[in-house]
Amino acid sequence: MKCHLLHVCCAPDLVIAYLSGARGDVFFYNPNIHPKAEYEKRYNEVLKLANMWNLNVIDVPYDPENFFKLTKGFENEPEKGKRCEICIRMRLEITAKFAKENGYRSFSTTLTSSPRKSVEMINKIGLEVMKNFGVEFLPNVYRKSPLYNDAQRLIKQLGIYRQNYCGCVYSMSSKQPQLITMR
Numbered sequence: 001m002k003c004h005l006l007h008v009c010c011a012p013d014l015v016i017a018y019l020s021g022a023r024g025d026v027f028f029y030n031p032n033i034h035p036k037a038e039y040e041k042r043y044n045e046v047l048k049l050a051n052m053w054n055l056n057v058i059d060v061p062y063d064p065e066n067f068f069k070l071t072k073g074f075e076n077e078p079e080k081g082k083r084c085e086i087c088i089r090m091r092l093e094i095t096a097k098f099a100k101e102n103g104y105r106s107f108s109t110t111l112t113s114s115p116r117k118s119v120e121m122i123n124k125i126g127l128e129v130m131k132n133f134g135v136e137f138l139p140n141v142y143r144k145s146p147l148y149n150d151a152q153r154l155i156k157q158l159g160i161y162r163q164n165y166c167g168c169v170y171s172m173s174s175k176q177p178q179l180i181t182m183r
Ligand code: SF4
Pocket: 032, 033, 079, 080, 083, 084, 085, 087, 088, 166, 167, 168, 169, 170, 171
């Protein structure tokens, strides 16, 4: 049996999770990211880290149609609202499905590294998905990691691209300045 499938949302969040002990095969399923050039930029940054840390990377197709279909009618929801719930569930369901079909023991996500997401929502969805797909979900709260500030320094040292919006086209209007907050 394979060990662990790690859903990775972006390179900065992978650094935080990795320094906090996350390991596994990298599963970059994020069809919410818009436009495609931004998706490729974030994916290439993840590949650099995976190469440096010798992590296997699963080749996952980019299917933005799935995101747009599932979030239709929720375009104007605020961040952390219903659209985000659908988006996170979509990503974790596809991760769990792949894990189940390919013999992984468990799965988790780097999404909880972000201070801008609801950790409660992510872990609740993960546990629901676990029940529906029959593969163990390992909840985490990476943004509370004692190595969070070390991770921020490493991201800077490595010159990792840090996006200034969550990912979907609807979040582009809420772009944040690229500040690194030391907690
Ligand atoms: S704001 Fe982020 S989590 Fe919410 S729908 Fe957009 S990409 Fe997904």
